[in-house]
Amino acid sequence: MLRIYTENVGDMAIVECEGRIVRSDAAFKLREAVTSQQEARIVVLDLSEVRAIEGGGLGMLLFLQQWAHGHDIRLKLFNPTSVVSDRLERANSMLGLDIIPLEEMMALLALADRQHALAA
DSSP states (O other): OEEEEEEEETTEEEEEEEEEEOSHHHHHHHHHHHHTOTTOSEEEEEEEEEEEEOHHHHHHHHHHHHHHHHTTOEEEEEOOOHHHHHHHHHHHHHHOOOEEOHHHHHHHHHHHHHHHHHHO
């Protein structure tokens, strides 16, 4: 089972995922969560609570990367667990996903928060 929580900070959407992305229903749930963020300029998938990802989940990440590119949105993956990180590393040469470190995530949050404060 996959649970998803979304938080918007300025023009950035953080999609927190918890559980497993191993069945098609989880992959479609992830797709819906990300593609509903059409107003965001950056979508960060927080994978820190994802315990497993299989072929369908990896395929969905590829689809979401292409979808984001087509909508001028930057898709970034943050803090994958070691199991997920291993799967992503094996597939990343093919997928070309952007996995960001904590420092970059903190910088993105600070920038989004600053832009949000200026707009308010």
